[in-house]
Amino acid sequence: MKTKIIHLAALALICSSCAVVRPGEAGVKQTLGKFSKNISTQGTIFYNPFVSKVIKESTQTNNIKLILNLPTKEGLSVESEISILYRLELQKIPIILENLGQDYESIITSVFRSASSDVCAKFYAKDMHSGMRANIEEEIKQKMLINLEKQADGIELIAVLMKSIQLPRGLASSIEQKLQAEQDAMRMEFIIQQAKLEAERKVIEAKAERDAQKNSCRRLNKRNYSVT
Incomplete structure (x- = not known):
């Protein structure tokens, strides 16, 4: 019975004198308040539980x-x-x-x-x-x-x-209204720009049509002059 108790006590002591450092962690041993410079990133660290302990910190974000x-x-x-x-x-x-x-x-x-x-x-x-x-x-x-x-x-x-x-509620509403007004202004500017482009296109087409008619008249006049 005593042997069993001793074995259990020894097992408890062993378990209490080791720390497991998992992936994404770093373990640092602290002995009598002083931190070791050795850093364990994965595995088991053994230490004296009466004077030491292991501090584990995350190395992840x-x-x-x-x-x-x-x-x-x-x-x-x-x-x-x-x-x-x-x-x-x-x-x-x-x-x-x-x-x-x-x-x-x-x-x-x-x-x-x-x-x-x-x-x-x-x-x-x-x-x-x-x-x-x-x-x-x-x-x-x-x-x-x-x-x-x-x-x-x-x-x-x-x-x-x-x-x-x-x-703040009032400010949020005013910002939304301002953004809406800016979007409306941009939309109107786009419509005006499209209208200008359409007007310019029609002017170009009309000029091209007039030039074509003039050229046709010149050719016709030349033909009539040649006949006479």
């Missing part, structure tokens, strides 16, 4: 989702769903854990809040609902890269995406 009210140049507040795509640089994971701990996403979020407020305040609300959105996203990303390099080296920022822009 991660997505931080936020819903924020962003300021605009005219002083309005625009609600937007945000996606921040990032991944950890494999060789710098121990440094990230050493400097920031496992709560590094809070740093990314904080950097985004600051950058987005500064950038969005330079644009009108309608810009966030137009082709200018890509420019705003890129400007926020570049500003974040500068700050992350200072505060969180090793975090690779892939993209900042602004989705589901919710404009």
